[in-house]
């Protein structure tokens with residue numbers, strides 16, 4: 001078998017790259033070890049977590065928020081089996097969708113683990129079948145990432161686990177301890193809190209969501225506390241263990257986890273979610289056989305065309321530098337293939353949005369206030385609260401605000417930070433504006449339909465020039 005391009009990994013980095021390569025006339029192949037295509041994102045990440053976030057939010061809405069709308073509901077209860085079934089159905093449909101797209105675009109799919117065995121040579125290994133060697137003119141590594149481990153906290157396949165486990169707990173935990181107040185910890189912590197668990201989030205740093213604009217993260221912190229999430233900031237986790245042995249895989253009644261935190265009482269709980277970040281998947285890829293170099297953090301080093309230190313071998317997504325986000329990987333995959341075929345390809349790293357799908361959502365793009373201060377860039381700031389937005393009031397979702405940061409001299413938008421209803425959708429306007437090098441005045445002069453949440457962005461842009469109309 002011989003291909004123009006062999007992609008290792010069928011996640012949100014690899015599969016769009018395969019489709020784009022086929023569109024551009026390459027004979028493309030994709031090796032994926034899991035049965036289902038779509039990667040962590042579709043199988044055990046973005047998609048199933050969003051399904052559960054949506055379901056659990058509907059529960060909160062029904063239990064607490066409908067009252068305000070004059071709707072009385074009695075006897076609300078959770079059918080966790082059905083909730084999980086719906087989630088699994090969505091994953092199945094989407095992974096099947098990637099299969100369909102591969103067939104439609106004539107991308108060859110190899111089922112198994114891909115390993116580079118020399119320049120232009122990749123072996124596909126799968127249990128129960130003979131290894132198969134394929135020839136590749138070019139190789140693209142898109143193998144993603146896996147959960148980072150923490151000393152003393154060893155996932156036991158049941159009580160102490162990762163986000164994958166937390167997407168399928170068989171029952172609502174009584175007390176879930178989440179280690180790490182990042183994207184995963186806050187999203188999955190929210191899911192189980194809404195479904196009835198007591199949730200304690202342990203964060204090593206003195207704040208949540210490190211890296212995010214701190215004013216926005218502080219506001220989120222207050223809202224999450226109001227929702228009942230318990231936080232211990234500055235908490236150094238020393239270890240976690242399970243007490244109460246299992247008998248032949250069955251769970252013993254009363255088995256519990258003990259989480260040791262430096263300088264504090266140990267915490268007793270029935271489940272632990274480890275979410276302290278992710279690390280690139282580079283083990284077992286045979287990188288040494290071709291001289292692909294890694295940086296000090298184990299990421300594959302690439303140039304601006306995603307070329308590694310080895311000729312004709314490329315890498316994108318979570319295995320290289322940058323935020324570990326599905327859309328970043330997808331854009332890189334497409335750009336890499338376009339470079340390869342046309343000589344041109346482009347990813348604008350200044351406009352990669354990041355979204356935390358909590359309630360309210362948090363969405364950001366561009367620079368935070370801290371980053372601008374550190375870089376000594378003078379900026380003006382426009383803020384508008386959803387409290388003063390008519391549509392947010394109609395939705396009964398008035399928490400949060402929009403913040404626009406614009407260059408003090410040129411008015412060019414440098415960063416937009418939103419916490420509030422549908423922030424993840426609203427940020428798209430800011431991303432597009434920044435992509436076009438817009439000024440805050442450009443947004444201020446753009447007609448925004450009334451009554452919509454997007455008017456909050458309009459008003460924040462007006463506020464940059466101290467001329468918001470509704471505050």
Ligand code: NAI
Nearest residue numbers: 180181182183184185202203204275276277278324355356
């Ligand atoms: P993260 O990097 O977002 O957050 C990890 C958190 O753990 C940080 O707050 C960090 O300070 C804390 N931490 C690190 N070591 C610790 C320790 N020893 N004790 C206590 N806290 C500690 O990582 P997370 O949440 O695991 O997510 C992994 C990746 O997946 C992220 O890079 C994120 O970009 C991506 N992701 C994106 C989502 C989205 O786009 N909505 C959703 C879920 C994940």
